[in-house]
Amino acid sequence: MKKMLIAICALAAVGSAWAQKNEFPNKPIKLITPYAPGGSADVLARTLANYLSVEIKQPVIVENKPGANTMIAAAAVARSPADGYTLLLASNASMVLNPLLYKKLAYNPDKELTLLNILAEAPLVLVSNSQTGIKDIESLKAYAKDHSGQINYSSIGLGNPLQLTTELIKYRLNVAATHIPFNGSAPALTALMSNDTQMMVDVIGTSLPQIKSGKLLAIATTGLERSQFLPQTPTVAESGFPGFRASTWFGISVPTATSPIIKNQLQQIINVVMQKTDFITTLTKQYLVAQKPQSQAQLDAFLLSDRKTWHQVIADNHITLDN
Incomplete structure (x- = not known):
């Protein structure tokens, strides 16, 4: 009887996960961008939204929330429901630099946001x-x-x-x-x-x-x-300076509390879009370099490396943006 109950619970968990996976998404998704309309980052967001809409068969609506070194948009997404329906056009500013530049931050990217993809770099x-x-x-x-x-x-x-x-x-x-x-x-x-x-x-x-x-x-x-x-x-x-590397990059983040199933589903769908020839061509016309899909472990390692690089520069130059 005990083994039967364990089996029933396991099947219920799998069934619940399967249902959650197949129910998402069933309504429009918002993509929040920290930049004003018209620039290359905004074009990137709208291009992704168009392709993503086709893949998920739901509208993806771009919402511009510029200002405060990307903090307004990042904080809005961090505080949004962790259901996969609100995405952030993340960048090294929102995910790496702000925590190093501000002692008081309206959001915590390490605890409240998870980077799912790096879409492009601006060389x-x-x-x-x-x-x-x-x-x-x-x-x-x-x-x-x-x-x-x-x-x-x-x-x-x-x-x-x-x-x-x-x-x-x-x-x-x-x-x-x-x-x-x-x-x-x-x-x-x-x-x-x-x-x-x-x-x-x-x-x-x-x-x-x-x-x-x-x-x-x-x-x-x-x-x-x-x-x-x-x-x-x-x-x-x-x-003469081997290993030197710096760029501005853009990706997609969601609230960390989002279900792992939904995170994985979003990550995989966006990875499919990232490999489409037309998507890459559109980014190239904006002088952006499309990136290849990475695993979550690779993304986490990249963030740690990027943070280490910029921490040294900011600390050595005593740069802070707190009033």
Whole structure:
């Protein structure tokens, strides 16, 4: 009788799991993005939503909640019902950097959010202007030595992944430069082109028109391999700093309390979308690099590695965004 009861309980558990798997999803899903409409991250979210809708046969609605270094959107998803119907367009800002930059955070990504997929990376490039004569990493180091205390770098704001990448480059190259923050890429690049600043790390897609026109010079890209968008430009890693890697990445997170069955189902469905040729092509047109599906163990290891890299930069430079 005892064995029979155990068997009945086991079958009930399996039956419940099966029912849960086949009932989900049965209503629209919200995809919350921390960015304003129109940018490459927003295009990524809407592209994923379109493909995901086809796969699950339910609408996937993109909701923009920009502001506070992605914290508004991340906190909203962390506090949402853990039922799989609210997704976050996550990034290294929301999952890695914010916990290092803020002592007081409206959400805890380690406890309240689980990363299910990394969809794409936005490759970065270190750029300068023609007036400096900086053409590569070696000439940057020489320029920094000859112009000690006179180098400024543009950024789109303190604590932004692009600014922190510049700090990582400074740290690895032992180059001194003063941070000049701007409200957006346009004024930051304008200052660079007028030589008010002498270097900047930017998303390749934003700087590429100015690079092609000759107004900016691509010094080095920050991936482990050369960028398909700037194949003639060497990486920081191959310029004498092996292992150097930095990028802005985007993925999908859900509340950690979400059922493991639903997490796995969402992960697998999104993995299917990630491998579709049209999806990859759309991302490439936005100067995004589509990523291959990873296991949960690989994703968890990646987050730990990313956190370790940025913790060193932030701690060494005493960067905090708390008021």
